Amino acid sequence: xxxxxxxxxxxxxYEAHRDAHPAxxxxxxxxxxxxxxxxxxxVSAVAAQTGSTLVEALPTRPLLIQAGDQxxxxxxxxxxxxxxxxxxxxxxASSRHARFHVAHGLWYVEDLGSTNGTWLNxxxxxxxxxxxxxxxxxxxxxxxxxxxx
Numbered sequence: 001x002x003x004x005x006x007x008x009x010x011x012x013x014y015e016a017h018r019d020a021h022p023a024x025x026x027x028x029x030x031x032x033x034x035x036x037x038x039x040x041x042x043v044s045a046v047a048a049q050t051g052s053t054l055v056e057a058l059p060t061r062p063l064l065i066q067a068g069d070q071x072x073x074x075x076x077x078x079x080x081x082x083x084x085x086x087x088x089x090x091x092x093a094s095s096r097h098a099r100f101h102v103a104h105g106l107w108y109v110e111d112l113g114s115t116n117g118t119w120l121n122x123x124x125x126x127x128x129x130x131x132x133x134x135x136x137x138x139x140x141x142x143x144x145x146x147x148x149x
Contacts, residue, residue, distance in 0.1 A: 007075065009047075010039040029073060033061060063100060063107045063131070064148040071147060077101040079112070080139050092116050092140030100131075107131040107149040116140060 011028050014036075018025040028036070062075045067086070078085035081097035088097075094114035101108055110128040111118035119138035120129050131137075135146040 006040055006043060009043045010036065013043055014039045029062070029075075061148060063146070065137075065144045066147050067142060067144045074100065080144075081112075081114070088139065088142050090140035090142045093142065094140075097139045098137070101128075103128075107146075109137055114139075 014028050014031070018027070062073045064071060064073050065086075066072075067088075072086055074085070077100065079096050079099050080086045080088060081093050081095050082088055082090070083095040084097065094112070094116070096112050097114045098118040099110050099112055101110070108128040108130055109118065109120060109125070111125055117124040119125065119136075120131075121136055131146050131149045133146055133149055135149075137144045137146070
């Protein structure tokens with residue numbers, strides 16, 4: 001099972017548990033990384049008992065980006081563009097402009113062959129670039145800031 005599959009199962013198990021106690025437990029996004037890790041470990045242990053194989057992944061923090069006055073949190077890979085997971089009405093953005101993805105527990109951004117390019121901290125990128133807190137990503141005329149990676 002992939003790390004995204006493990007994440008999905010852990011989130012699903014937690015939300016099922018939370019449904020039994022809706023007034024006292026926060027949503028998945030609001031629990032600590034340590035608690036999320038414990039849920040992933042529990043799901044992995046159950047899968048091991050049933051003979052399933054899970055791929056262990058490095059803990060990955062969700063990517064938190066700010067675009068204008070809005071913040072967006074992404075736990076897994078996503079695209080930005082006029083038709084991306086993070087949709088933009090920016091006419092200078094391509095339909096699928098840039099991809100944000102996790103590799104080895106770290107977040108990266110890469111251009112998807114857009115007309116106007118993807119820019120990181122004022123430089124046009126030619127391949128996947130690692131992201132860190134404070135980075136500025138420009139897609140079309142839209143600038144996004146990495147709040148946490």
